[in-house]
Amino acid sequence: MKIPARKIGANSLDGDTMTPMIDVVFLLLVFFICASVGSTADKLLPAELNGNSTTSIEPVAPAELEAWEHPPVQIRIEPSAAGDNPVAVFLDDEPLTGIESLSQRLTRLSAADAATRIILNVNDDVEVQQFILIYDLCQKLKFENVSFAVRGNKAEEKSP
């Protein structure tokens, strides 16, 4: 039996019914491409504050310091008065030439003992980018205990 040619061609997948669907699918595709190009999701740097977060920042006697299992290291960041560096960095009051030099010192410290407590003492006038740069460096070197020194009415410190 000979089947007419138009019957063979006529099924649900013919061009007439599929075209609007393809239109819409392309429209969706274009929308999601545009939406994803226009926006980048924020990334997050975590800082966990622990329970015993308030301690004195009074200088500790050297003899007492030696008794600590992991003596803390203080990184002081001050706005730079002059020079190429945007900030002046001090590691336990020893001035460093810049963030590069701090990075080298902290890399050695991290390799020796990553449990060392780092205290970030950042001056109020330092730009956030410089603070984040150094905090990011501590995260990169996997220091387990990074604290922020803060100045209230009384010198005190909050530790993450």
Add this chain to the structure above:
Amino acid sequence: MRLPDAALHRTPLRFNITPMIDVVFLLIIFFLVASYFIRSDQSTEVELPVASKGQSDDISSPHRLTITIEPDGHLSVGGVQMPENHVFRRIEELNASPAANGEKPEVRIRSDRNAKFVSIRKLIEHCAAQNIRSIRFAVALPQD
């Protein structure tokens, strides 16, 4: 009785769903676009500081407060600029409000990279005073 040929061979009425799918997809697109713009309006645009160890926002914690610090040090919450003491009150409210599933309150700080550290210092201080343990800094990954 003989029925006319036309009545016998009339094609049954078919419901064409293609236009309906068209409309439904268009509605979906409309709501997606609308929600995208509403969400982007809720936070003030700032230039985030660059950090290489930024993590993706994989933990969905609804019990959080996002505070934006503008370059001039002004604080805003949900796109609304407010004085420092109002932001502190919001932190206190966050701590006081009950969280579902025992979630810990979290404060997210979206600071402009050119803002001064003093604003972050005050927020950290207040969070610690309120016993909020989780703080996250929003950062941008370096562009290669």
